[in-house]
Amino acid sequence: MSDIEQIPVTLTVNGKKVQRFVEPRTLLIHFLREELNITGPHIGCETSHCGACTVEMNGMSVKSCTVFAAQANGAEMTTIEGMANPDGTLSALQEGFRQMHGLQCGFCTPGMITRAHTLLKENPNPSEEEIRMGIAGNLCRCTGYQNIVKAIQYAAEQLNQPETQEAAE
Amino acid sequence: MNDMTPTREQREAALEGMGCKRKRVEDVRFTQGKGQYVDDLKLPGMVFGDFVRSPYPHAKITRIDASEALKLPGVIAVLTAEDLKGVNLAWMPTLAGDVQMVLADGKVLYQNQEVAFVVAEDRYIADDAIQLVEVDYEELPVLTDPFKSMDSDAPVLRPDLEGKMEGAHGPRKHHNHIFNWEVGDKDETAKAFAEADVTINEMISYHRTHPSPLETCQCVASMDKVKGELTVWGTFQAPHVIRTVASLLSTIPEHKIHVIAPDIGGGFGNKVGAYPGYICSIVASIVTGVPVKWVEDRMENLSTTSFARDYHMTTEIAAKSDGTVTGLKVHVLADHGGFDACADPSKWPAGFFNIVTGSYDFPTAHLEVDGVYTNKAPGGVAYRCSFRVTEAAYCIERGMDILAQKLEMDPADLRIKNFIKPEQFPYQSALGWEYDSGDYHTAMQKAMDTIGYRELRVEQKAKQEAFKRGETREIMGIGVSFFTEIVGAGPSKNCDILGVAMFDSAEIRVHPTGSVISRMGTKSQGQGHETTWAQIIATEIGIPAADIMVEEGNTDTAPYGLGTYGSRSTPVAGAAIALAARKIRNKAQMIAAHMLEVSEYDLEWDVDGFQVKGNPEARKSMKEIAWAAYHAPPPNMEPGLEAVSYYDPPNMTYPFGAYFCVMDIDVDTGVATTRRFYALDDCGTRINPMIIEGQVHGGLTEAFAIAMGQEIRYDETGNVLGASFMDFFIPTAVETPHWETDHTVTPSPHHPIGAKGVGESPNVGGVPAFSNAVNDAFQFLGNTHIQMPHDAWRNWQAAKNLGAHS
Numbered sequence: 016m017s018d019i020e021q022i023p024v025t026l027t028v029n030g031k032k033v034q035r036f037v038e039p040r041t042l043l044i045h046f047l048r049e050e051l052n053i054t055g056p057h058i059g060c061e062t063s064h065c066g067a068c069t070v071e072m073n074g075m076s077v078k079s080c081t082v083f084a085a086q087a088n089g090a091e092m093t094t095i096e097g098m099a100n101p102d103g104t105l106s107a108l109q110e111g112f113r114q115m116h117g118l119q120c121g122f123c124t125p126g127m128i129t130r131a132h133t134l135l136k137e138n139p140n141p142s143e144e145e146i147r148m149g150i151a152g153n154l155c156r157c158t159g160y161q162n163i164v165k166a167i168q169y170a171a172e173q174l175n176q177p178e179t180q181e182a183a184e
Numbered sequence: 185m186n187d188m189t190p191t192r193e194q195r196e197a198a199l200e201g202m203g204c205k206r207k208r209v210e211d212v213r214f215t216q217g218k219g220q221y222v223d224d225l226k227l228p229g230m231v232f233g234d235f236v237r238s239p240y241p242h243a244k245i246t247r248i249d250a251s252e253a254l255k256l257p258g259v260i261a262v263l264t265a266e267d268l269k270g271v272n273l274a275w276m277p278t279l280a281g282d283v284q285m286v287l288a289d290g291k292v293l294y295q296n297q298e299v300a301f302v303v304a305e306d307r308y309i310a311d312d313a314i315q316l317v318e319v320d321y322e323e324l325p326v327l328t329d330p331f332k333s334m335d336s337d338a339p340v341l342r343p344d345l346e347g348k349m350e351g352a353h354g355p356r357k358h359h360n361h362i363f364n365w366e367v368g369d370k371d372e373t374a375k376a377f378a379e380a381d382v383t384i385n386e387m388i389s390y391h392r393t394h395p396s397p398l399e400t401c402q403c404v405a406s407m408d409k410v411k412g413e414l415t416v417w418g419t420f421q422a423p424h425v426i427r428t429v430a431s432l433l434s435t436i437p438e439h440k441i442h443v444i445a446p447d448i449g450g451g452f453g454n455k456v457g458a459y460p461g462y463i464c465s466i467v468a469s470i471v472t473g474v475p476v477k478w479v480e481d482r483m484e485n486l487s488t489t490s491f492a493r494d495y496h497m498t499t500e501i502a503a504k505s506d507g508t509v510t511g512l513k514v515h516v517l518a519d520h521g522g523f524d525a526c527a528d529p530s531k532w533p534a535g536f537f538n539i540v541t542g543s544y545d546f547p548t549a550h551l552e553v554d555g556v557y558t559n560k561a562p563g564g565v566a567y568r569c570s571f572r573v574t575e576a577a578y579c580i581e582r583g584m585d586i587l588a589q590k591l592e593m594d595p596a597d598l599r600i601k602n603f604i605k606p607e608q609f610p611y612q613s614a615l616g617w618e619y620d621s622g623d624y625h626t627a628m629q630k631a632m633d634t635i636g637y638r639e640l641r642v643e644q645k646a647k648q649e650a651f652k653r654g655e656t657r658e659i660m661g662i663g664v665s666f667f668t669e670i671v672g673a674g675p676s677k678n679c680d681i682l683g684v685a686m687f688d689s690a691e692i693r694v695h696p697t698g699s700v701i702s703r704m705g706t707k708s709q710g711q712g713h714e715t716t717w718a719q720i721i722a723t724e725i726g727i728p729a730a731d732i733m734v735e736e737g738n739t740d741t742a743p744y745g746l747g748t749y750g751s752r753s754t755p756v757a758g759a760a761i762a763l764a765a766r767k768i769r770n771k772a773q774m775i776a777a778h779m780l781e782v783s784e785y786d787l788e789w790d791v792d793g794f795q796v797k798g799n800p801e802a803r804k805s806m807k808e809i810a811w812a813a814y815h816a817p818p819p820n821m822e823p824g825l826e827a828v829s830y831y832d833p834p835n836m837t838y839p840f841g842a843y844f845c846v847m848d849i850d851v852d853t854g855v856a857t858t859r860r861f862y863a864l865d866d867c868g869t870r871i872n873p874m875i876i877e878g879q880v881h882g883g884l885t886e887a888f889a890i891a892m893g894q895e896i897r898y899d900e901t902g903n904v905l906g907a908s909f910m911d912f913f914i915p916t917a918v919e920t921p922h923w924e925t926d927h928t929v930t931p932s933p934h935h936p937i938g939a940k941g942v943g944e945s946p947n948v949g950g951v952p953a954f955s956n957a958v959n960d961a962f963q964f965l966g967n968t969h970i971q972m973p974h975d976a977w978r979n980w981q982a983a984k985n986l987g988a989h990s
Binding site for chain 1 (some may be wrong): 207208210211212213214215216218219221223224227307308396397398399447448449450452481482600709710711712806872875876879881882884885886896907908910914916917918920922923973
């Protein structure tokens with residue numbers, strides 16, 4: 016360990032409260048992956064271009080490679096690990112990615128699904144163009160995006176069905 | 185039979201075998217963030233390695249002083265070439281028969297070259313320590329232009345080769361020359377050109393780019409000094425080859441090296457070779473006795489581990505006035521950077537570039553490739569293509585368009601006129617290949633009908649007239665590409681990597697209750713092998729794919745194989761899987777005969793079991809046979825039900841396809857918009873249509889990127905430009921066009937299930953389709969050829985140069 020003074024950070028990740036001491040320079044992505052063993056968010060570029068590290072922080076999509084862990088103090092955070100339904104089944108988005116073949120190597124997938132999760136909260140009925148714009152901060156090298164768009168449309172449809180809404184209420 | 189007995193169709197559907205759009209088993213873990221990639225691995229006591237890199241592209245190193253870095257708390261070691269010399273690892277052999285510095289030995293040859301390896305307790309300290317390592321450089325003249333590399337006054341890049349006028353592939357004619365590779369009939373080709381009615385001659389460049397999978401190259405090396413065993417987890421497309429190379433270099437016996445490739449976040453050729461990061465991590469673990477992790481950052485990835493392309497192809501075609509081609513002559517100047525680390529089968533210095541005659545019946549051809557050194561990063565990997573096949577496809581597909589222009593013929597008609605005819609297969613090409621099967625005319629006709637090709641040409645003509653009248657500032661291009669690939673390396677008679685023949689393998693074990701574990705020598709990086717390999721087995725032995733587990737990447741458990749790249753998995757390992765499964769079915773037939781008390785010749789296979797001919801009620805399912813195989817085998821038969829197969833393919837496979845791109849370009853902004861892109865692929869037998877379509881989408885997106893803007897450029901002083909995602913074009917969902925896919929099926933006659941491989945076709949065929957669309961759009965303004973990549977700036981320049989702005 017280096018001599019740099021550590022500062023306390025408290026936050027809620029996937030519904031669980033965590034408290035740690037971190038170096039002020041520790042990036043959120045390293046904090047999640049190495050301190051908390053939350054390895055779903057990935058590192059693809061460290062320059063906030065690829066979005067593989069996307070998490071939801073206080074209701075917004077955030078690229079955790081360009082946020083300090085210290086900035087997340089007091090935050091509510093959701094990562095891909097917190098996306099499944101409470102009973103452990105795949106969420107509509109996760110199921111959509113599987114049904115529509117919206118992933119191949121799987122490396123961008125956690126960030127992509129996490130981004131889509133927030134996107135559908137911002138806009139529950141997005142058009143194809145709005146979906147494409149909405150995920151433009153997340154790069155995929157395998158799929159060409161066409162099936163990712165379909166996956167998000169699948170989830171939007173599922174989530175907008177009346178029975179699903181009732182169940183959620 | 186009662187009503188509960190499933191029908192034959194129901195039993196077939198339950199297998200989810202070949203041809204089924206089976207959902208991927210991998211997705212369950214990947215959609216939940218439960219993939220296990222290298223960087224997810226955390227071992228007790230693990231430390232981190234990182235590189236000190238050269239800011240200069242060509243310089244002598246006069247001093248390296250790590251003393252300040254070593255004083256930093258948390259720094260464990262700093263390795264330099266001098267340290268590596270102690271274990272004879274300062275240099276490593278490349279796949280192409282050259283040697284490459286692991287750490288700079290007295291000089292550097294490209295910007296960001298590895299100079300020293302810092303080992304520290306965490307990533308942040310390693311990064312701090314890098315800043316504290318002092319290196320003194322003495323700059324040398326820089327060579328970045330491959331066309332100047334063999335000038336008499338060109339700087340000497342490789343003093344280690346001084347006086348060596350014989351390289352790994354024959355004589356060298358200059359101190360920066362690597363090899364000359366010549367194929368074909370020079371005299372016959374010269375004669376064809378002398379007698380030709382029409383000839384073309386164009387220098388067609390395929391620029392330097394990079395595969396850049398979203399996960400960079402990385403590894404964890406762990407040396408257990410007590411057991412004398414080394415374990416390396418890494419992003420390896422070819423784990424067994426890495427194990428063999430590691431054993432040869434380290435002298436650790438091969439059985440004491442465990443190489444494990446866990447989930448891989450995309451490869452596209454980037455993860456085939458061995459890189460200094462792997463070697464340094466292994467040495468550092470041996471030195472420190474603790475596990476060492478090395479993870480490349482994006483800039484390191486783009487600027488050091490394996491570029492692709494950088495081929496400069498002078499292309500000449502001879503033809504009769506009716507369009508019949510009579511000869512092809514190509515000279516390639518291949519820029520290999522500072523070391524020849526090109527990832528090709530060892531006997532092929534320019535890969536399979538001699539597929540450059542393409543889909544056309546050239547009676548004669550001549551090809552020469554000269555490889556040269558420059559002050560650029562080493563590499564030359566097959567970025568989602570078989571070895572140098574995308575370069576070849578681009579060369580011939582641009583060439584055919586240029587010839588059509590000169591002949592004032594339609595480029596689709598010119599292609600059809602010269603296609604190899606269905607009855608000519610197996611077809612011997614002028615440059616030495618035997619094409620296995622093809623029906624190009626049917627594929628082309630289907631594609632042209634679907635896209636409405638003739639109508640598009642009419643529309644284009646009208647738009648050109650409107651442009652000339654000043655009514656529009658938009659021009660329209662139609663890109664035609666009809667490619668033939670050569671994949672599935674390969675037959676041991678001509679394909680090996682450092683002497684290891686390029687077979688592949690499969691092992692299948694049926695458990696007593698009728699479920700299966702199977703292991704292969706390949707390694708998926710997103711291709712979905714866990715899903716598709718199970719489908720082949722399901723069809724062959726009648727056990728549902730859901731009951732078949734596929735495992736790859738662990739060299740201790742998987743049979744030896746050469747890995748996944750060059751679209752070789754389905755042509756080679758896919759065949760091994762089918763043959764291993766057939767061995768199991770043959771044994772099952774004998775067991776079933778014993779169980780039913782008939783001769784095995786009285787039995788016939790029916791979906792998921794054997795039945796007595798003429799008496800289908802008397803049958804045994806594979807599940808029943810599996811139990812009997814262990815507990816009640818016939819007398820004198822070994823118990824158990826498993827098989828291993830190693831497959832040495834008799835030939836390559838030759839997938840093909842017809843691609844059309846319709847593009848509109850604004851001449852005032854240079855912005856190009858892809859209106860339609862239609863891709864018809866023929867990859868022989870289709871194992872999982874959903875996965876094929878996904879692969880085509882992905883490959884087309886890569887082709888779009890490469891053709892329209894993705895480039896690793898160097899300035900004249902050797903600075904690498906474009907080594908971050910800010911500058912290196914990776915299309916987002918916004919720019920990426922909509923893809924239309926289609927297919928025909930022409931099975932490979934020599935492959936057990938007739939499959940040819942598809943993963944790379946869209947990259948190979950897509951690049952010429954895009955580039956031809958751009959060039960076609962500008963043709964009526966007088967254009968012959970514009971070099972890629974066709975970004976808005978270059979399109980704007982082209983418009984300006986052709987007088988469209990006046």
